[in-house]
Amino acid sequence: MEPDxxxxxxxxxxxxxxxxxxxxxxxxxxxxxDSKRGINPxxxxxxxxxxxxxxxxxxxxxxxxxxxxxxxxxxFAENLGYGxxxxxxxxxxxxxxxxxxxxxxFVFFMSFYAVD
Ligand SMILES: [Zn+2]
Numbered sequence: 001m002e003p004d005x006x007x008x009x010x011x012x013x014x015x016x017x018x019x020x021x022x023x024x025x026x027x028x029x030x031x032x033x034d035s036k037r038g039i040n041p042x043x044x045x046x047x048x049x050x051x052x053x054x055x056x057x058x059x060x061x062x063x064x065x066x067x068x069x070x071x072x073x074x075x076f077a078e079n080l081g082y083g084x085x086x087x088x089x090x091x092x093x094x095x096x097x098x099x100x101x102x103x104x105x106f107v108f109f110m111s112f113y114a115v116d
Contacts, residue, residue: 015044019064024057029070 019028028034028048033041036055039048045064051060 015046016070017045018067018070019045020067021054021057021059022063022065023059024054026054026056028064031070066108 030044030046031041033039033043035053070082
């Protein structure tokens with residue numbers, strides 16, 4: 001068996017963590033970048049210049065806190081798939097339960113006539 005050499009998702013996604021300005025609440029989103037200061041979309045917070053400041057209130061980079069992964073469309077799609085999975089499975093299981101109970105009940109009911 002080959003060892004799993006893939007990079008753990010949690011590590012590779014660290015680059016896309018959003019960072020919030022503790023002074024004004026501005027959130028730097030790596031996948032959007034910072035058009036005001038010429039930061040290209042896809043630039044992680046860590047790779048921003050140490051001279052980079054909040055585009056709203058000019059607070060230094062050190063006054064930002066990591067607020068975790070951005071709410072990306074891909075994550076939304078995963079949630080959608082999960083929701084559909086549950087929504088599709090539940091009625092099916094309910095139907096199986098109902099029809100199964102009906103069938104058992106019908107057989108049980110008919111058995112009384114068979115005994116008579
Ligand atoms: Zn700010």
